[in-house]
Amino acid sequence: MTAVAAVQLAALFDCSERTIRDLAQRGVLAKVGRDRYDAPASVTAYIRHLREQPSARGSGSGDLNPEQERARKDRALADKTELQNAVTRGELVSAEDAEAAWVEMISIARSRLLAMPTKLGPALATMTTATEVQSAIEAEVTAALEDLAGTLVEGSEDPRAGGADSSG
DSSP states (O other), X not given: OOEEEHXXXXXXHTSOHHHHHHHHHTTOSOEEETTEEEHHHHHHHHHHHHHHSOOSSOOSGGGOOHHHHHHHHHHHHHHHHHHHHHHHTTSOOOHHHHHHHHHHHHHHHHHHHHHXXXXXXXXXXXXXXXXXXXXXXXXXXXXXXXXXXXXXXXXSOOTTTSSOOOOO
């Protein structure tokens, strides 16, 4: 064992004495006494410590593993193709289209709800039983919900219209 002072390790590692003390406090360097360090063990431990640290200085393209970068690129291209296929199949919509659909649905619901008092007021005023009032309100709410449901399939065929018999 060769014991050296912090100043000597600092010169060897090209760092400050404070860094040497911090590394020793964290258990990275082999301290053998007050301001004394086991040189061979400390050098080995410091190299191991540096290897375990993410590279802060050498982030240039020379550090990139070509195989990993190719695999990353291939994954990104595969993801892009999957998304394009999902759009083609109609399984994925853009955020703009989704927002437009929601705005339209909310607008229809708002219009129908605001129209209910005007539309139902005169009819409800002539009704004499709670059952009649309830039926009229349910019919109007159902009609509003059907209008709203119709906007869910805008731009494509309404699945309810496909094979349904319209005789009633």
